[in-house]
Amino acid sequence: MATARRSSAAGSAPGLALWLGLALVVILLDQFTKTLILGDFQYGESRTVTSFFNVVRVHNTGAAFSFLAGASGWQRWFFIALGLGASALIVWMLKKHPGQRLFCFAVTMILGGALGNVIDRMLHGYVVDFIQLHYAGRAFPSFNLADSAITLGAICLVLDELLRVRRS
Numbered sequence: 001m002a003t004a005r006r007s008s009a010a011g012s013a014p015g016l017a018l019w020l021g022l023a024l025v026v027i028l029l030d031q032f033t034k035t036l037i038l039g040d041f042q043y044g045e046s047r048t049v050t051s052f053f054n055v056v057r058v059h060n061t062g063a064a065f066s067f068l069a070g071a072s073g074w075q076r077w078f079f080i081a082l083g084l085g086a087s088a089l090i091v092w093m094l095k096k097h098p099g100q101r102l103f104c105f106a107v108t109m110i111l112g113g114a115l116g117n118v119i120d121r122m123l124h125g126y127v128v129d130f131i132q133l134h135y136a137g138r139a140f141p142s143f144n145l146a147d148s149a150i151t152l153g154a155i156c157l158v159l160d161e162l163l164r165v166r167r168s
Contacts, residue, residue, distance in 0.1 A: 026112025030145040034128040059126040083118035109153030116146030
């Protein structure tokens with residue numbers, strides 16, 4: 001019975017082209033916003049939008065929360081290779097699990113975000129971050145749309161797993 005349900009779900013599942021197209025939309029939106037920031041802001045420039053949100057131009061040579069940002073430059077190629085490797089694995093997972101829509105959406109967001117940041121590393125040697133949230137004199141590390149897509153994907157992966165466990 002489970003096999004019949006899985007094959008019927010896969011038959012009505014969105015195709016790989018849809019998921020890759022969605023990842024491309026994430027990449028294009030990410031690169032478009034970063035191009036705007038690079039064109040309109042000087043490095044380090046910040047503009048207040050609300051009492052808790054600034055737009056700022058920051059360059060991150062490291063990973064999340066500037067991890068390894070102070071390394072001697074090897075991290076650029078490490079993070080490019082890591083992003084490309086993860087992207088290949090994600091495409092394989094999209095092909096392998098086409099009937100799992102939430103899972104596919106989650107890894108597609110991660111794919112788009114990872115490739116958006118890989119493009120930055122290849123073009124500039126750093127990732128352009130520009131969203132800064134702050135409260136009571138404390139600022140959360142700056143991030144970008146690619147990072148937001150990766151975070152959304154991670155949240156959806158956790159939700160997908162919770163729902164899968166609940167169904168079992």
